[in-house]
Amino acid sequence: MIQIIGLGLIATVLILVIREQKPMFAFLLAAFTGLFIFLYVIGKIEAVITVLEDLASKSGIPSIYLKTVLKIIGIAYIAEFGAQIVRDAGLESIASKIEFAGKIFILVMAVPIINVIVETVIGLLPAGS
Incomplete structure (x- = not known):
C-alpha cells in the first residue's frame, strides 16, 4: 500500500507541475498512473477469488452464481x-x-440470480396460498 501511495504522491506532484504548461500531458500522466495502480491491484484479487471459489465449492453453491457475482463486482469496479x-x-x-451503463449491466x-431467489421463495410458500 505504501508503494501505491508513494506512486500517487509522485504523480500528483508531477501533474501539478506540468498542468499549467501541458494539460494534456498532465491528464495522460493521471490516466496512466490510475491504470498502473488498477493493474497492480488486479493481481491481488486473484487470491480473493480463489478463496471465494473454495468456499462456494465447500458450501455446495453452484459455481455459476459465484462467477456471476464476481462479474458484477468486476463491472462495478471497471465502471467506477x-x-x-x-x-x-x-x-x-x-x-x-459510464456509471449509469455500469448499473444497467449489473x-x-x-x-x-434474482430469478432463482424468487423461485426459491415461491417454492417455500404453502401450495394453497
Whole structure:
C-alpha cells in the first residue's frame, strides 16, 4: 500500500507541475498512473477469488452464481475506474453516463440470480396460498 501511495504522491506532484504548461500531458500522466495502480491491484484479487471459489465449492453453491457475482463486482469496479478517469478530464456528464451503463449491466447480470431467489421463495410458500 505504501508503494501505491508513494506512486500517487509522485504523480500528483508531477501533474501539478506540468498542468499549467501541458494539460494534456498532465491528464495522460493521471490516466496512466490510475491504470498502473488498477493493474497492480488486479493481481491481488486473484487470491480473493480463489478463496471465494473454495468456499462456494465447500458450501455446495453452484459455481455459476459465484462467477456471476464476481462479474458484477468486476463491472462495478471497471465502471467506477472509467468514470473517475473521465472525471479527471473534467467531463462529469460522460462519467455519469459510464456509471449509469455500469448499473444497467449489473442489473442485467443480476436477473438470473434474482430469478432463482424468487423461485426459491415461491417454492417455500404453502401450495394453497
